[in-house]
Amino acid sequence: MKNVAIIMGGYSSEYQISIKSGNVVYKSLDRSKYHPYRVHILKEKWVMVDDDENEYPVNRHDFSVDHDGHKVTFDVVFNAIHGTPGEDGLIQAYLELLGIPQTSCGFYQAGLTFNKRDLLSVLKPYGIKTAVSHYINQGDVIDIESILDKVGLPCFVKPNKSGSSFGISKVKEQEEFMPAIEKAFKEDSEILIESFLDGTEVSVGVINYKGEVKVLPITEIVSENEFFDYEAKYLGQSQEITPARIDDDMSAKVAEIAKKVYQILKMDGFSRSEYIIVNGEPHLLEVNTVPGLTEESILPQQAREAGITLPELFDNAIQLALRNK
Structure with a gap:
């Protein structure tokens, strides 16, 4: 029996979604093979939470827990933290230093994919298409005219490092631009304007399954809102259609690009990337390395289809x- 710490929570706006994901993992693990423990990693505390919601502090020196007079150590960590510190490389580096294996990608890949600007810069030389x-950065002089000449209207203003569409705005008129910048700066000190x-938005799960890179059935995202925002993602204001309503050739093209991205980045574990297909060409929006894992989440839907x-x-x-x- 392997002791599995399922880490959930995190320090970002996404912590409640992460706790939902972690609880689904906790319920789903085979008790004949694993002894799972829920570990909440929050800004104010790191605690193991038992079935009666009692809390036991985590010793950060070796990532162990004293539980009823016994020291519990973990053979492996299942990472279900969306956002920092689970998706930006911090927890991966910490666990690597302790020699504890974990289920998501390595710390460098996590840090790179979490930083949307750096990710796009690394992938561009490989011919991966992206938005203009x-x-x-916070403190920069902002020349609205020249920025909008470059990216055009409408455009998107996004925090560089945040998930679940927190802090994102779709800007249609010039006067909406500065309020959108201020909103994004509440989430991050770096901003990306795209x-x-x-076109058609699709989400592609790529995982290492039984030792081989596997592209899962593609999901088409049809948002009832202006874009695939928080409400669309989590409050049911979108349709997620798996498999996507695209022809076989386009499906194969998207799958090939998603697999290429996974391999270029030397990824491990789960990934879910978002693309918009414009004039027959998939354009990459972002890569998530700790995607949602609830029954309704996209990656589990895709796995079910597979x-x-x-x-x-x-x-x-x-x-x-x-x-x-």
Whole structure:
């Protein structure tokens, strides 16, 4: 029996979504193979939470827990933290220093993919198409005219490092631009401004399954809102259609690009990337390395379509992490 710490929570606006994901993993793991523990990693505390919601502090020196007079250590960590510190490389680096295997990608890949600007810069030389973009750091002089000449209207203003569409605005008129900048700066000190891509939005799960890179069935995103924002993602204000309503040739093209991105970045574990197809060409928006894992989340929907159950999906991730050790 392997002791599995399922880490959830985190320090960002996404912590509640992460706790939902972590609880689904906790419920789904095969109790004949694993002894799972829920570990909440929050700004104010790191605690193991038992079934009666009692809390036991985590010793950060070796990532162990004293539980009823016994020291509990973990063979493997299942990472279900969206946002910082689970998706930006911090927790991966910490666990690597302690020699504890974990289910998501390595710390460098996590840091790179979490930084949308750096990610796009690394992938561009490989011919991966993206939106026209402009970057601003807090404190920069902002020349609205020249930025909008470059990216055009409508455009998107996004925090560089945040998830679940927190802080994103679609700007249609010039007077909406500065309020959108202020909103994004509440989430991050770096901002990404991108041209509006008018096309079909798809989400592609790529995972290492049984030792091979596998592209899952593609999901088409049809948002009832201006874009695939927080409400669309989590409050049911969107349609997620799996498999996507695109022809076989386009499906194969998107899958090939998503697999190429996974391999260029030397990824491990789960990934879910978003593309918008414009004039027959998929344009990459972003890559998530700790995607949502609830029953309604996109990656589990895609796995289900591929005939992979949640227990199989999570078991595979743990087995690969243990093997990589």
